[in-house]
Structures are given as structure tokens and as C-alpha cells.
Amino acid sequence: MSFVPTILIIDDQLSIRKSLEGLLIGQGYNLEFACNGFEGLEKASKLIPDLVVLDIMMPKMDGFEVCQRLRSDPRLAEVPILMLTALDDLNSKVRGLEVGADDFLSKPFNSVELLARIRTVTRLNRYRRLLSERNKSDWIMEQANDGYVIIDDNDLIRSANTKACLYLEIENDQDQIFDQTFLELVSKQYNYEPQSAWLTWPPEHPGVQSQSPRYLIRPETTISKPFWLKVETLELPAIGSKTWIVCLRDVTEEMSLRRDIHSFHKFISHKLRTPLIGLSNGSELLMRYATELTADEIIEFSQTIHNSSQRLLAQINDVLKYKQYVDSDKAFRSMPLSQLPEIVDQVKLNLKQINLSLDCSNELNTVQIGLSDQKFKLLFEEILENSVKFHPDHDPIINISITQLNHSFVKIEIGDNGVTLSPEQIMQAWVPYYQGEKYFTGESTGMGLGLSMVSSIVWEIGGTCQLRNQKDKVGIVVELIIPIEPFYSEQNEQTTFQQ
Template sequence: MTKNNSTILIVDDEPVGRDALEMLLTAQGYNLAFAGNGIETLSKAAELTPDLILLDVMMPDMDGYEVCRRLRSDPLLAEVPIIMVTALDDRDSRLTGIEAGADDFVSKPFNRTELRTRVKTVTRLNRFRRLLAERKKFEWVVEQADDGYLIINNKGEISYLNQQARLYLNLSPDQSEIITKTFQELVQEQYRCEPQKAWANLYTIRQIASQEPSARYLVRPETAIAGTFWLHVDMLRVDQPISANGKTAGGSDWLIRLRDVTEQMVLQRTKWEFQSMVAHKLRTPLIPMLNSLELLTLRAPHLSNEETVEFAHIALTGVKQLRNEVDDVLQYMDATGLSKPNSTDRFVLSQLYPIVNAICTDLEINLLPMHNFEELIHNTSALFISKQAMELILREIIENAKKFHPRRAPVVAIYASYLSPHQFSVQIADNG
């Protein structure tokens, strides 16, 4: 059967009746199915969910009225239109049919033109009803979606957007509010388009979509109270319906999906930063180690005891440094993360000086007194970072201060102050 055509279930216990309706409707392009009794009708209807049932009233065992009642009691078939075909033409028979759930009646012998017209009208209305029901389901799903969806024309004028898209574009949640700005204008107010090549010629959606296929992102830069926000943009061309003159109302519309990929992008960036950090930390101690060991290997017979000890000491120092760096990497990997807004282990500002003091003591580094120590030690404000992660950052900075100091004995000073109600500055300085 062709799925694009309406399906009609013809029910009649007489083959002659079924054949007559088949001859009448076959040329109209309908998909026809047949049943010869009530039980078969219920089975076929459940299998096909037809667009229309032509139901004979006078059948043995289970008449058309009872079949109609059972169809109407089935939630999946209750909305299927039913036209009763009957030789009965009295008022009581029609009332019984209406009470059973029939939508229309055709009397035998039927007028061919009248029957075709009624069938065409009912099947068309039922198809529209189904499309409307599917559209309502679709709209409900879209409105509940985590992704933002918009429909715009080639100029970027918005004809539809769901609540999530309104949120992403900083629009009122009121669906009745008229949107006067184009999609491009709304985007440029708060986002950076990345990569710029994929968004070149940001004048019409047609020009944007004509670029080489690539990932497109909208990026809202980091602020004092929020991190960088990433939206992945997908664009799908949707042709408008063709009118009677063979033309569309205005070319094509575009369905745009806005998907929040901030977490994935932050994770990818963290991965890159971690790889870069590990490469730097592990390569730095390897250079003196390799140089010293190569000299020992190649020139050992010609080196004095003092030179041998010196090169061995350099190599050992590099090994110890490498071990410390590996420990730092492992500790970093065990950290809960540099930003955990939901974490209960927040870094409290009063912990700053004690942590720095403990690190300096461990590394045998002098720490100058903090000028606003008394003010800070009683500050219970918490930052959006875990205590463990903050300690790792501070230790890395202070270790570098010692590592690159000429005598490996820096004097460290720490300064802390508010830049704004939502920004806190920590500065670590040394005399290296």
C-alpha cells in the first residue's frame, strides 16, 4: 500500500457489496482493505488504523451498530471516522447509529457521486485532524526540549522559537511578544560567532548556510559572575509548501537548533591545558638529567671523581624533580576540579594565608607577613573553587618561585583584596 494515500476499510458480509465499493473507489487512489464480519473488522482496524471505515449495518453475529460501539470504546480507534452504509432509511435506525458513534450515513442504493464526495471530504478532514494532532505533539516536545529551536526565513526574520531559544537569545518568555530583530541582530548583541569563517557574510541566513559545512558556535564571553557559554548551531533548510500556481510563498525557511555544549567545550579545553601542563612539567627536569647521564656515559673514563659526582648529583636532582612533578600531576588528576559550583568543599578566603604559610614551610621558603591578615582571617566568603584545587594552584606558583630563583631561596609575599563585590584578587610576589 502507498503510505501517502488514505486507507479505507470496507466492511460488508456480502462480496457483491464489497466489490461495488471497490470498483467505485479504486480509481480515486485510496488504499483499500476489506472485512466480512465484525470480528475481522475489529482486527483489521487495530492493524491498519484506517482513515475511514465504510461499515455495513446489516451483518450476522455482530451488526454494524455493535462494531461501531466497540471501535469507539478503543482509545486507539475512537477517532477513526465511520460512515454507515445501510438500506434502512428510518429515523430510529439513524438515531441508533448516531448513538453508536457513526459520523455519517449513506443509504443503499447509493449515489456514486455523492458517496465519492463524502468519502473524499471525510478522509481529507481526518488527515488534517491527524496532522494537527501530530503537530500539537511535536510542539509540546519542542517546547519541553533542552535545546533551543527557531524557524527563520532567509533574511533571519523569526517566525517561531521555543522557550529555550528565547532564554538563549535573552528574549521575554511571552510567546505573544512580537520580535522585531532578526536572528543575526540578536546573536551579535551577546555572542561571538566562532569560527568566524563559518559565519562570514553575516547578512542573510542563505549566505551563512552556503559556507563550507563546519561546526558553528555562538560563544558568550566570560563575565565576573558567569563563565564562558557555548552554543552549537545546526541549520536545516525547510522548503515552504508549494501553492496552486507552483510557487512557494517566499523560498525556504530554516530550522535552527541551539544546543548548550559548554560542559563539553570546557572539558576539551581542560584536557588541552592538562596535556600542555604535563608536557612542560615532565620535559623540564628531563633536560639536565639526559645531559648529565650522556656525559657520564660517554666521558666517564676521562672525568675526575669530583666531575662524576657533580654530574651524578645533577641527574639525581632531575630525577627528584621529575618525581615531584609526577606527584603533582597525579594529585591534579585526583582533584575534584577547578570549578565546582555545587561542591560542599568550597575554598574560604580565611584559609588563604594558612595554606600559603603551610606550603612555604614545607618548601623551606620565607613568607612575609600579610598586611591585611586580621581582615582576611575572619572572612568566611567562599569562592567557586574547591580547597584542594586552590591549594594545588598555590603550590604550583610557589614551587615555580623557588625553582627559578637564582639561589632557590625566594622571599614570598601575598596580597589579597576585592576588585568588586564579585571579584577577588590574589597576588603572589617574590624577590627572584
């Protein structure tokens, strides 16, 4: 919708009002009229016009007083005022300037001069309003908790607010000219995940929308925690070339909280299930067969119940200490791959049916990877539990192989013989759980793959994840690229692995 300036004409003479209407009608203005100063002030307060054409000589309240009152109103103080004067009335023009008039128009009117003056004044006032709105927007952007970047259709940054400059480590200089694209700039310190969601960047492909949220992740190092930015875009109305607003939102705490909740649920489930089974089974046997049991058998069952209750008490104490467990594991830690068989065996104990083989060269036993043993165990719990859960018979055959890609990364592949996934399921598998989960199960909406926990842990340490179907047979392969611990030195902390 095009902008239509509003002109308020205040004059007590009907002939003057009709004359101005005849000259201005059809020229692209919204015309409003008042026949005295009081009515003019009332309409001006209601309309906030783009221009006031004001006669000086009016009864009860002359144009000078009207002008003073308009200037004393903060909402109307910047509205341009064009005063109507006699051709040789110099004193009126001087007084008009003193009370705040912007320009004068002499009677009788010259239609060409009138239109030229009004067009100039309304155009300048529109620019003033636009500048005022831009200043408001700039202030809001500077106070925002999120980072905002404006990019063009070549992915070049045109402007950035203070928060975005902080996130991207660029100077907060409005006159700065960037010769790097947005992706080139962020790739210096961030990984962009999931990589499938960034294939449509810059977001200029007609009708193409990324189904997955986009994230920029600065990996964990020996001196800093992982840092997450969620990236959202809005295309601006085209004035020449296309431009987008890119919102950079810090979701580090959200991601950490969701993962802690997920881990806590798993922790509770594993810790309490076994002693509760002992309590339940032992008490049920005593309740049903107490009259038929010998004294020794009753003592035996009572001892089982007692031992289970003591174990339950110990586990509850562990639960109460869970906060320490979580906080201690947030520090950057590493583990040797020689611990992998032990971790896999621990995970197998919690699974009812699993047929698993592990292929890891002895040469890799001394390799330190950039994950704590607790997080590594959590990765395998997620992946192996999903293999069992989604296998048609809940009895998968799982193969784990580990190879060293180079001096910086190892590759871990976990393959099963369960199901074959659609391309959409594969693309959505790594979507972080807080986007689509209802009950924090780590399962994306409608899928239940539960791999979002895996992705968040691996991305935070600078690794990558891939999911693909098995070749020539049913089943899937989860591929994890994990950094080797020496890779995370202070000298190399900004290096990332991108495929």
C-alpha cells in the same frame, strides 16, 4: 510522495462492496475490503485506515459491535466510522451514535452524496493526523535539551521552543510576533564566530555551504563565565517561502574540556621535559664512564641526578595540583600590559630558535586587559610555537606590536616571515579544535595551524581574531583584538566588539 487515504469497507454483501468499489475507484483512495466483522477488525488493526465504511446488518457480529470494538482500541479510537443504514431507520442511527459512529449513509447510495461525505471525512481525518503529529513534535521540541528556532527567508523568527527562548532571552509566547531578524536578536548578547562562517547567513544562497561550524559566544564577564552555542541549520521542505530549523546547542562544557586537555598536555610537556633530560643524561654518563670517572666526578653526576629527581618529584606534585591551577584560572581575571615582556621572555625559554622584537608603548603599561597572565601566556605559546614549527628553517623572525584602538580595546599583531597561506587555510584557522582534531593537538584537520586554542580564549572574553598574509613578503600576521579590563563592567557586560 502524496498522501493516499485508506478506506476500509466492511460489508457481508458482495454487491454492496462491488458497488462502493465502482464509485470510489479512481478517486484517489486505497480501498480495502472485509466480508464480516471479524475480518474487518483484523484488517483495521493492521491497516489503521483513514475511514471505515461499516454495514450494520451482518451475521455473527453486527456493525454496532464492530463499532464498539473499534472505539475500545486506543489505536483505532479516533478513526472515522461511516455506517450504512436504511433510509428511514432512525433507531439504528441513534444506536450507532451511542456506540461511536461519526456519520451515516443511507441505502440506496447517491454517488454525489457518497463522494462528498467521504471526501469531507478523509480530509478532516488527515488534518487530525497532522495535528496529532504536530502535537507530538511540539512536545519533543519542548522536552529537548537544545534550543530550536524556525526562521523564514527574511531571517525572521517564526517560532522558538522553551530552550531557545531561554538562550535568546525572549518571552516563551507562541503568539509572539518578532520584528527583528535572528541575527539582530542574537547580536544583543552574543558574538558570532568565526565571522567568515556567518557571511552566508541566512543560509539561503544556492549551493553555498559554510565549511566552518558556526558559534554564538557570550563573552566572559565579572559575574558570569563564557557561554558557547553551536549553531546548525536544516532547510525545511518548501511550502511557499523557505524556512529553516536552527538548532542552538550548548557546547560550553565541551569547549572547556577540550581546552583543559590541551592545556594539560602542554603543562605536562613543559614541566617534565627538563628534569627528565637531567636524569637521562646524568645516568647515561655514569653508566658509560663510571670506571673512568674520579670519585669527585661520580659525586658530581650523582648530585645532578639527585637534583633532577627532586625537581621531577616537585613537578609531579605540581601536576597533581593541576586541577587547582585550572579552576583558579577560570575565574575572571585581568593583567596589566606591563607584564607582557616578562611573559614573552618565559615563552622564549621553551623555544630553541626565535628572533623576536616587541613594540609596546610605555603609555600602555598601565592598561589592564581582560585576560589572566596564564591565558595570555598560553596565547603566545600557541602563536610563537606555530611560527617556529611552520617556518621553512624553524628560525622565524617575529615582530609583536601593540596599539590601543580606543578606550575599550587594544590590538596585538604578531607577524612572522614563515609561510604564505591559502584563503581556505586562513578561513579554517579559527575552527575550534574539537571539530577537527583527532589527538587534541589544537590543529584543524589537514592544516596544523593550532590557532583554535587562541580563538576560543579570545572569543570567550569578547575579543576577535584575524589571520592574514604579510603584504609584499612571505609570512603571516595574527591580529588579536583584546578588551580592556574596565570594559567588562556590569553595566556594559552585553556590549561586544564586532568588526
